[in-house]
Amino acid sequence: MNDVAATAGVALKTVSRVVNDEPGVNAATAERVRQAIELLGYRRNDGARVLRRGRTASIGLVIEDVADPFYSGLSRAVEDVALRNGSLVFTGSSGEDPQRERELVLAFCARRVDGLVIVPAGYDHGYLAPELHAGIRAVFADRPTGPALDVDTVLCDNAGGARTGVAHLIAHGHRRIAFLGDNAVIFTAKERLSGYREALDAAGLPYDPSLVSMGPPEQARVTAAMAGMLALDHPPTALFTGNGQTTVAALRALEILSARDPEPNSSRGGGSASASPRGPASPRHSGPASSGPGGQESSREGGWASSREGGWASSRHGGQRLAASLAIVGFDDFQLADLLSPSITVVAQDPIRLGRTAAELLFRRLAGENGPVERIQLPTHLIPRGSGELPPATF
Amino acid sequence: MNDVAATAGVALKTVSRVVNDEPGVNAATAERVRQAIELLGYRRNDGARVLRRGRTASIGLVIEDVADPFYSGLSRAVEDVALRNGSLVFTGSSGEDPQRERELVLAFCARRVDGLVIVPAGYDHGYLAPELHAGIRAVFADRPTGPALDVDTVLCDNAGGARTGVAHLIAHGHRRIAFLGDNAVIFTAKERLSGYREALDAAGLPYDPSLVSMGPPEQARVTAAMAGMLALDHPPTALFTGNGQTTVAALRALEILSARDPEPNSSRGGGSASASPRGPASPRHSGPASSGPGGQESSREGGWASSREGGWASSRHGGQRLAASLAIVGFDDFQLADLLSPSITVVAQDPIRLGRTAAELLFRRLAGENGPVERIQLPTHLIPRGSGELPPATF
DNA sequence: GTGAAAGCGCTAACAG
DNA sequence: CTGTTAGCGCTTTCAC
Numbered sequence: 104m105n106d107v108a109a110t111a112g113v114a115l116k117t118v119s120r121v122v123n124d125e126p127g128v129n130a131a132t133a134e135r136v137r138q139a140i141e142l143l144g145y146r147r148n149d150g151a152r153v154l155r156r157g158r159t160a161s162i163g164l165v166i167e168d169v170a171d172p173f174y175s176g177l178s179r180a181v182e183d184v185a186l187r188n189g190s191l192v193f194t195g196s197s198g199e200d201p202q203r204e205r206e207l208v209l210a211f212c213a214r215r216v217d218g219l220v221i222v223p224a225g226y227d228h229g230y231l232a233p234e235l236h237a238g239i240r241a242v243f244a245d246r247p248t249g250p251a252l253d254v255d256t257v258l259c260d261n262a263g264g265a266r267t268g269v270a271h272l273i274a275h276g277h278r279r280i281a282f283l284g285d286n287a288v289i290f291t292a293k294e295r296l297s298g299y300r301e302a303l304d305a306a307g308l309p310y311d312p313s314l315v316s317m318g319p320p321e322q323a324r325v326t327a328a329m330a331g332m333l334a335l336d337h338p339p340t341a342l343f344t345g346n347g348q349t350t351v352a353a354l355r356a357l358e359i360l361s362a363r364d365p366e367p368n369s370s371r372g373g374g375s376a377s378a379s380p381r382g383p384a385s386p387r388h389s390g391p392a393s394s395g396p397g398g399q400e401s402s403r404e405g406g407w408a409s410s411r412e413g414g415w416a417s418s419r420h421g422g423q424r425l426a427a428s429l430a431i432v433g434f435d436d437f438q439l440a441d442l443l444s445p446s447i448t449v450v451a452q453d454p455i456r457l458g459r460t461a462a463e464l465l466f467r468r469l470a471g472e473n474g475p476v477e478r479i480q481l482p483t484h485l486i487p488r489g490s491g492e493l494p495p496a497t498f
Numbered sequence: 499m500n501d502v503a504a505t506a507g508v509a510l511k512t513v514s515r516v517v518n519d520e521p522g523v524n525a526a527t528a529e530r531v532r533q534a535i536e537l538l539g540y541r542r543n544d545g546a547r548v549l550r551r552g553r554t555a556s557i558g559l560v561i562e563d564v565a566d567p568f569y570s571g572l573s574r575a576v577e578d579v580a581l582r583n584g585s586l587v588f589t590g591s592s593g594e595d596p597q598r599e600r601e602l603v604l605a606f607c608a609r610r611v612d613g614l615v616i617v618p619a620g621y622d623h624g625y626l627a628p629e630l631h632a633g634i635r636a637v638f639a640d641r642p643t644g645p646a647l648d649v650d651t652v653l654c655d656n657a658g659g660a661r662t663g664v665a666h667l668i669a670h671g672h673r674r675i676a677f678l679g680d681n682a683v684i685f686t687a688k689e690r691l692s693g694y695r696e697a698l699d700a701a702g703l704p705y706d707p708s709l710v711s712m713g714p715p716e717q718a719r720v721t722a723a724m725a726g727m728l729a730l731d732h733p734p735t736a737l738f739t740g741n742g743q744t745t746v747a748a749l750r751a752l753e754i755l756s757a758r759d760p761e762p763n764s765s766r767g768g769g770s771a772s773a774s775p776r777g778p779a780s781p782r783h784s785g786p787a788s789s790g791p792g793g794q795e796s797s798r799e800g801g802w803a804s805s806r807e808g809g810w811a812s813s814r815h816g817g818q819r820l821a822a823s824l825a826i827v828g829f830d831d832f833q834l835a836d837l838l839s840p841s842i843t844v845v846a847q848d849p850i851r852l853g854r855t856a857a858e859l860l861f862r863r864l865a866g867e868n869g870p871v872e873r874i875q876l877p878t879h880l881i882p883r884g885s886g887e888l889p890p891a892t893f
Numbered sequence: 894g895t896g897a898a899a900g901c902g903c904t905a906a907c908a909g
Numbered sequence: 910c911t912g913t914t915a916g917c918g919c920t921t922t923c924a925c
Contacts (some may be wrong), residue, residue, distance in 0.1 A: 104918065114896045119920065127894060144628035149608040150554065151918035154546050154901050161588075161609075168574060169589075170850075172833075175570035179563060182591055191605055193556075194564075194589040196577055210586055213544040214556075233539035354837055438567075439834045442749055455565075499902065509912045514904065522910055546902035549917050 104145070111139035122147050153215070161191045162465065163211030165204055166222045168196045173347060173435060173454045174222065177244065180458030181220055188466045190217065199289075201225030212239055218465045220244055220458070226290075228252050240468045244461040246290040247478075255468065257461040257479045259452045261291050261434075264483030265298025266305075268432040268450040269343050271485060273306045276495050277341035277430060279314065281332050283325060283353055284345030287317040295345045295434055314339055320348035326356040333360060333425045340495035341430035350433030350447065361426035428496035434483075441488055448491025451484045499540070506534035517542050548610070556586045557860065558606030560599055561617045563591045568742060568830060568849045569617065572639065575853030576615055583861045585612065594684075596620030607634055613860045615639055615853070621685075623647050635863045639856040641685040642873075650863065652856040652874045654847045656686050656829075659878030660693025661700075663827040663845040664738050666880060668701045671890050672736035672825060674709065676727050678720060678748055679740030682712040690740045690829055709734050715743035721751040728755060728820045735890035736825035745828030745842065756821035823891035829878075836883055843886025846879045 104122075108115045113132060120128045121136040128136075139145070153159045164181050166174040178194060185192045193216060195207035204224040208231065211219060218240040226249040235241060235254070243256040272280050282299045285292040296317065303310055313335060316328035332339055344350040433440075436451035460479060499517075503510045508531060515523050516531040523531075534540070548554045559576050561569040573589060580587045588606050592599035599619040603626065606614060613635040621644040630636060630649070638651040667675050677694045680687040691712065698705055708730060711723035727734055739745040828835075831846035855874060 115918095116896055116920085117894090120895090123920090129894060132894080144631060146604075146608060146628070146632065148549075148610060148918050149605075150545055150610050151549050151901090152920075154543075154549055154903090154918080155920045157901085159545065169564060169577065170567075170570045170574040172565075172567060172570070175565045175567070175573075178570075178589070179565040179591060182564065182589065186590075191588050191590070191609065193586050194573070194577065195581075195586070196574060209541075210544075213542055214586065215543060215545050233541070236539060237541065351834065351837075354834075358837060437833070439746065439749075439832075439838065442753060443834065443837060444839060510902095511904085511912060512910090515911085518904085524910060527910080543902050546917090547904075549902080549919090550904045552917080 104147075106143055107136065107139045107145045110143060111136045158217055159215050160189055161193060161214070161216050162462075163193045163195070163208065163214075163216040163219045164221075165195050165197055165207050165211070165219065167199050167224065169194060170196075171348070172437065173452070176454035177222070177458035177461075180455040181462040184459055184462035184466065188469075190466075197222075197224045199224050201227070205230055208234075212237075215239075217469050218242070220461050220465060222246060223248050240465060242461045242465045242468075244457055253476050255464050255477045255479075257457060257464065257481065259291075259457065259481045260483050261294035262298035262301065264434060264450040264452070264485075265295035265343065265345070266302045267298075267483065267485050268434065268448075268491070269299050269302035270305070271448070271487070271491055272341040272343065272430060272432055273302065273308070275341075275430065275492055277339075278308060278495070279311075279337060279339040280308075280341045280343055281314040281329075281339035282316070282343050282345065283328060283349050284315070284317045285349060286319050292317060292345055299343060317345075320346065320352050322352050322355060325349060325352035326359055329353060329356040329426070330360060338425050339429070340425075341432075341493075344431065344433040347433065347435035347437045350431070350435065350449070351437065353431065353433075354443070354447070357426045357429060357431075361423045425496065428493065430491060430493040430495070432491040436486065443490075445489035445493065448488045449486050451486055453481065453484075457481055499542075501538055502531065502534045502540050505538060506531045554610050554612055555584055556588060556609070556611050557857075558588045558590070558603065558609075558611040558614045559616075560590050560592055560602050560606070560614065562594050562619065564589060565591075566743070567832065568847070571849035572617070572853035572856075575850040576857040579854055579857035579861065583864075585861075592617075592619045594619050596622070600625055603629075607632075610634075612864050613637070615856050615860055617641060618643055635860060637856045637860045637863075639852055648871050650859050650872045652852060652859065652876065654686075654852065654876045655878050656689035657693035657696065659829060659845040659847070659880075660690035660738065660740070661697045662693075662878065662880050663829060663843075663886070664694050664697035665700070666843070666882070666886055667736040667738065667825060667827055668697065668703070670736075670825065670887055672734075673703060673890070674706075674732060674734040675703075675736045675738055676709040676724075676734035677711070677738050677740065678723060678744050679710070679712045680744060681714050687712060687740055694738060712740075715741065715747050717747050717750060720744060720747035721754055724748060724751040724821070725755060733820050734824070735820075736827075736886075736888075739826065739828040742828065742830035742832045745826070745830065745844070746832065748826065748828075749838070749842070752821045752824060752826075756818045820891065823888065825886055825888040825890070827880075827886040831881065838885075840884035840888065843883045844881050846881055848876065848879075852876055 104115055104118050108118045111118065113136060117128060117132060118136055121133050162185055164178060166178060169175050169178055182192055193211050193214070195211070197204035197207060201224045208219060208221065212234045216239065220242050222245045223243060228248045229251060231241060231252060241254050243254055245258065247256045247258060248254065269280060282296060284296050287293060287296070296315070300310055314332060316332070318324050318328070342353060344353050431447060433447055433449045436449045440447040440449055460481065464477060464479070499510055499513050503513045506513065508527060512523060512527060513531055516528050557580055559573060561573060564570050564573055577587055588609070588611060590602035590606070592602060596619045603614060603616065607629045611634065615637050617640045618638060623643045624646060626636060626647060636649050638649055640653065642651045642653060643649065664675060677691060679691050682688060682691070691710070695705055709727060713719050713723070737748060739748050826842060828842055828844045831844045835842040835844055855876065859872060859874070
């Protein structure tokens, strides 16, 4: 800036005025300054500007994993709102690790972001208190923090959504409904489990722990859990899955568990020549991409399936037929849910709305809105597509 | 920092030393300083630090859309590499708009990011020259810039991948192969079209423009293009799609175009009771999620399909049967490709590796590696799953 | 209209 | 081991 001033033959301050479109600069002078800027390729250093002015016009976004479609939708929404508010966004994936979340948040705070949108991995956000005290605003999205911190929060109606989904299965005649959820330390997983229990209670159905499995949505774990349930004396006729990744893993598990069905004439599709889901698919073709693009999973379905060959397959209930006729409702919508056969019935959240709502709330706070702490709950939406309307199988 | 110094009864510089873990501070003094820091809730201002030291320990990432699984995978990879290098990352989605890309890049530069990873939307990056001159390093990923700028670039083997995919269809007996690509202004779309032509040439097959359609991967456009091709006198027996979104749109188009098939006994699956892809799906259930989570599409398949009812459906070739028997290979892998029936054969790129490679190259540059400009090409990988191995239909 | 001086919070370069 | 001074690039304040 000094150089520009010298080149244009004006004082530093005049350059500053021109650069910031401040009024009260002679047009000719301004033009001279602009030429000098052009000549020298000068660019204002926003870091220095920020240091002086106080506000950084940037926010931090901490999510679980950008590569997860749910969070990438949320990210995009936050990004768009930020752009509209003239703000840039630092993005960081915590990978469900509270420690990493903390590091990211503190790093963003050290950069003096104006605010934060956080999808928390842990519950203890005591470390945030000083930052909030120092004036950094934060909005929690998708999950709340512990009661110690009183901050704006935007959640989905997790329990209600699960209740709706399970009630839907009950309405279609199911009495033995399995629940496959994410790790029980995760807030949304617990909430959805609660919704599951509420729906059972409301229908006067018993809660059977052997029909419930909570854990990370890894293929091997999900396949094992499903195999175990299908081998029960009283196996489930329907399945409610607690999130998108688990739904997909469960579908793959069903594909595996119903493979090599001796008589491909179950109550639903199949019986085709080349390949059908849960029918005689050719596993040699599944390839490394079966975990989907962006997948970080290291477990391969093939590995587990082959190590168990002949295990569940010869269960006394005929796991294959059960697997092939299981009704399914999943929490979270996902791409291509409608193109599977049957199409997958889901309880959909709206990640974009979630991100937008959280970011807009944040910017309202930054704009000075100082009302009481807000706790917003977003609705979920049941989308019947076929898999959730299948009747209970009877053998 | 001043306050901390005063509270601890030391000089400013000593606080700085403690905060930065610099050696040469008496343990007792350091402890006193730490207590003052704790007491006052002091946090170092990294912005000021950066101003003084020169390096910001942050990079900028400009992609097309974080919500696209390809780019969200790339993002995650860049993020991880950045974290490993102690850097934070500003993320911005250009939405395929060169103007917005430019604004994002310049905003990042104004913040003095150390470097940039850019998936360019346009070709003219003249605006970058001064920034590069000013010492900001940039790596282009997925797409190159025009020849005017000589910068490090990491690409996939787009032409080679398309060639492989089309050759695969040819090897399975197809002679009439359609190509459905993204907007022809996009580098990767052009490259893949070239690969398509090369594969045809290599097999001595003619290039028929009526089998090629380039444009945005919107459902309405893709459905219309497919309907038009299937109504040709010599319709295609196979389809090569130019990217993930287009593949998905094409599959939905086939579902639409083969719906209400009077005799559900085509050469491939189907014939099931409830719902099968390309079979008699119940459109009333497709719901708002048919564009998948995170989808920004405003067009709804239902709208288009109903406006054309009875149009292509009564084409003299029986579009339905053609649609139901079309072989498909898609560029880009996507989640659940293996669970569709038939499973979808793809030419897979590796977005994670792309992001990692680009980011690692960037950090090597930032670390001082000053070799000649690098142009890295990443391989693609054919994954046969069923849809690409279907024989040509004969009616 | 324009400019000079002070200082945002920090660290580099020197003292002691 | 500790402290002083200068200055990163900018904006604010106030004077001309």
